[in-house]
Each structure stands twice: as C-alpha cells, then as structure tokens.
Amino acid sequence: MQTITQAGSFNLGDRTVQRMGYGAMQLAGPHVFGPPKDRHAAIAVLRDAVAAGVNHIDTSDFYGPHVVNQLIREALSPYPADLVLVTKVGAVRGDDASWNIAASPDALRRAVEDNLRNLGLETLEVVNFRCMLGGAGGVTEGSIAEPFAALARMREEGLIRHLGVSNVTAAQVAEARAIAPIACVQNQYNLAHREDDALIDMLAAEGIAYVPFFPLGGFSLLQSTALDTVARGLDATPMQVALAWLLHRSPNILLIPGTSSVSHLRENMAATSLTLPDAALAALDEIGK
Template sequence: MTHPIGESLRLADDLVVRRLGYGAMHLPGPGVWGPPPDRDAALAVLRGAVELGVTHIDTADFYGPHVANDLIREALHPYPDDLVVATKVGVVRDGSRAWTPAADPASLRAQVEENLARLGADALDLVYLRVGGDGLLPPDTTPFAESFGALAELRERGLVRHLGLSGVTTGQLAEARRIAPVVAVQNRFHVADRSGADVLSACEAAGIAFVPYFPLAAGMLRPGLDLSQAPPGMAPDAGHLGTLDEIAGRYGATRIQVALAWVLAHSPVTLAIPGTSSLAHLRENVAAAAMALGPDDVAVLDKL
C-alpha cells in the first residue's frame, strides 16, 4: 500500500504502519521534563501528524514523565483505527531527572499499567523493552530473560499486543526471540552513526522492523546547532554535513529530508520516527517520505 507520505510496512499480521512516523520525545519541556512551553502547539503537532497521514507514534510514559502520553490522549483519543501507538518500558524518571533503569517484573507491570491508564487504552499496540545494550543507558541488574519474560506474560494476558526491544545487542535479540515474538527493534542508527548495523542486519534476516531512534542525530543535523553539545555518538562531522547538503541541493530538499529518506532507502525493514515540537519541522520531516533518492546517492550515504 502506498500513500503520499510513503509506503507501509507490515510488522505482524495485524500491525501495519506507514514507514515514516512520529516520535513524541520532543513534546515535553527541556530535558524531556515537565510540560511543553506551548501546550496548544504540542497538541497541534500531534493532530497535524495524523492529518498528514502518520499512522505510527512512538512514545514512552517516562517522557515528561507522563507528559507525552497525556498529550497524545488529549490530542488523539479516541484513536483512529489505523493509528499504532508504540511505547517503551524499562526506564523511570524521578525528581533528579535521571533516566533510571527499572526492568524487574514488578516495575515493568506497573509501567505497562501506567501507560494503559495515561493513553486511555485497553491494550498497548506495541511495547519495547528498553535496555542498555547500546551503551546510552546503564543496564538494569535484572536478568534480561526475566525482564522480557515478564512482558511476554503481559502479552499473554492481553495487555500488550506486540513486543519490541530497544537498545539491544544481537545476542539479546536472539535470546528474546526464544521467549516470544519480536516485531520491532529500536537502536542507535543514523547517517553519522552506524553502531546499530549488526542489529539491523539481524532484523533484516528475521524480517523484523528496525526503528532507528534519533534518526536525525538527536537534532544535530539541523543547521545552526552547536555540535559540541551533541550526546555521545550523535555529532556529525563536516563530511557528513557537506555530503547531505550536496545531495539535498540536487533534489531541492533539505539535509534533514535527505537523512530521513536515506534511513528509509537503506533497508526495506527500516521505519523512521523523527520527533519535533514544530509544525514546520513536522511538515519538512513528513515530506521526506516522498523522496526517491537515486541509487548512487544512497550508495554515497551508505559509505559515509
């Protein structure tokens, strides 16, 4: 199935999304903490995403905390039949604003129930277990199989429809698949960071969707930003930016659009979930799904 914002990808028999979605991490205030500076604007972005054809929204109750999910419910509930809201568990936020691993079975059950309540859902479409396998977060002390097994049990109970993984190694992906089906994986991967390439290859081999988080290098691909402030592994260099700008000029596009179009062109199993709190940036991002990069340009970007 095609659409003006791009083709769709079937993650499971009953789970189909368009390949360019929306990530809700930018909706809360600075540091992904507290309410947005402009609540009406945040609601407008969510409604605008669905109006533009987005059928996949990625969130987490620890965004805010609770802020992103509350905004999603206010803006979009009752949800369109074709809208998939994916969320993540395994991390909590407290007054220190730290991102604290919390993947023991009791914590995961509580997080799933909190997501259900905040989103106003009877069951969660897709729940990712966020772990520390990609180095951005410390791993929880709970054995991985015990954590994923707890989510598999919640799936059996009908509280979760489908399971995913975030920040994992190929070994953890294989271990999880021995416990329950995995339909999607979120790991670090963008035009300036190929650290998730081995996990992407494993997903391709298994027919599992691969969803790069921070597909725009945590926003560091946008012109005018201070690259010295980039999170570890997120800073593009002059070569990345120059190549993106050169290709963008040939298409009458922006480097952002080229970077997103490349994510989708790089592999048939990739999805993109760029986040923003700006309607203008939302429209720019969504337009990238309609770009058809030539094979030579894809190859140049592949080799960066």
C-alpha cells in the same frame, strides 16, 4: 498539506503501518522533562501528523514523565482505528530529570499500568523493553531474560499485544526471541552509525520491523560535508536526505522522527517524496565507512 506518498508500508506485529511515523519524545519540556512550552502547539503537531497519514506513533510514559502520553490522549482519543501506539518501559525519571533503570517485574508492571492509564487504553499494542544496562547511554551486553520474560507474561495476560526491544545487541535480540515473538527492534542507526547493518538485514528477512532513532546523530548532530552537499544538490534539508536514505536502506525500516513544530513535521514528511539518485546514494553510503 504534505501527505505520505512514496514511503510505503510495513508490518508492525500484525498491523500494517506507514513507514514514516512520528516520535513524540520532543513534546515534553527541556531534557524530555516536564510540560511542553506550548501545550496547544503540541496538540497541533499530533493532530497534523495523523491528518497527514501517520499511523505509527512512538511514545513512553517516562517522557515527561506522564506528560506526553496525556497529550496523546487529549489530542487523538478516541483513536483512529488504524493508529498504532508503541511505547517503551524499563526506566523511570528522577525528580532531577535523571534516567534510572526500572526493570524489575514489579517496576515493569507499574510502567505498563501507567501507560495504559495515561493513554486511556485497555491493551497496549506494542511495548518495547528499553535496555538500560549501559545507563542512559549506549548498548551493553548482558542478559535481558528476566525483564523480557516479565513482559511476556503480561502479554499472555492480554495487557500487551506485541513486544519489542530497544537499545540492544544482536545477542539480546536473539535472547528475547527465544522467550516470545518480537514485533520490532528500536536502536540508534543513521548514516554514520551503522553497527546494526547485519541485524537490519536479518530482521528484514524475518519480516521484523527495525525502528532507528537519532537519524541525524542525536544530541551530537552528525557533521558531514557529504550530507550537506547532497542536500544542497537536491534542494532538500540534511534531515530530509538522512530520512530518505533510511527509507531506501531497507524495507523493514520504520521512521519516527520527532519534533514539536508543525512546520518541521511537514518538512520531515516531505522526505517520503524525495528521490535519491545513484550518485547521491553512493556519496551517502561512504559516510558510514
């Protein structure tokens, strides 16, 4: 079995995690809604990830909803001592699978309680506030002080150990940090979408983790001749090269590629052993310019 070899580790709050983690979103049904097509396969992916050395899993109770957290509990509880489960709040799912803002103090408390119950925990290790000011899509400026302060109060109560923010601007990161310490920022970032370059460098200097989602562009896959050419030259997949580039980009980047397939999981894990020559790095860096 492929295990984590060269990715190294970084701090997530006061825990040290392997930089190659796992994102559990794809374990739900189509459009991240409803149960998985194959429950046994979903359980196997989670167990295989932990067996390979993953100790950082990203999830949310609005995946399913509830389905993914319940799968995690079934597959992995009692949890390994070094496993860090990171969840997010700020949205709920409609009966039509829509993504709806749920950022009032009462809604956030219900979300935290749902995560605790479905994961079978007394305290959540890390909770990201997912900013939905721009709807289910992109990042939008605006104050996140009220919802983040509500989560900070739950942190003081002991329901949450560490806080993070997701889908946010640099100004919103600063606003959150003025209210309570943050352990991580989770935003879209990849070879072609590099708006957060300055933010990543600032967070690295502060020892704060940056967790990119959509490493290959999300639902609209990154189309890049340069990426395909580099991948062929290294006898690797484009996804492996994209993940390896992210690991090279900054030591505070933690990866959470998601999949519902054990074979795909093992392909992703192999990216930690992939060395990118200088010529390959130069070609890849040009994609985002």
